[in-house]
Amino acid sequence: METGTACSSPDLGPPEGAVVHVIGELDLASAPALTDRIARAADDPTREVVVDLSGVSFMDGAGLDALLTAQVQLGSRLSLCGPSTAVLWLIELTRLRVVFGPPVGGARAAPSQRPAG
Numbered sequence: 016m017e018t019g020t021a022c023s024s025p026d027l028g029p030p031e032g033a034v035v036h037v038i039g040e041l042d043l044a045s046a047p048a049l050t051d052r053i054a055r056a057a058d059d060p061t062r063e064v065v066v067d068l069s070g071v072s073f074m075d076g077a078g079l080d081a082l083l084t085a086q087v088q089l090g091s092r093l094s095l096c097g098p099s100t101a102v103l104w105l106i107e108l109t110r111l112r113v114v115f116g117p118p119v120g121g122a123r124a125a126p127s128q129r130p131a132g
Contacts, residue, residue: 039071042078053081068118072099074101094116096118
């Protein structure tokens with residue numbers, strides 16, 4: 016995982032604030048690192064934090080818990096950007112889309128279909 020500013024939308028341009036990029040599997044092994052990255056990015060109470068999930072190939076309950084914890088702590092300061100089909104599938108399965116709000120960009124495949132793999 017790395018912090019940068021590459022997550023953007025053609026309609027909105029690059030996001031304001033800190034961007035945390037997640038690449039690969041977001042699971043029990045990697046979720047604590049994501050929690051730490053988000054906490055560091057959110058040190059400034061006026062900064063928005065955008066989590067770029069476009070590079071996530073798999074996410075389990077631990078990854079979802081890391082995102083939920085960040086959502087509870089940061090509220091409207093947290094945005095999810097570019098969620099992959101794997102991420103959207105889990106968010107839809109758990110009916111948490113209302114908690115996270117609409118993502119910026121992301122997979123457009125039917126989230127009701129389980130991702131391959």
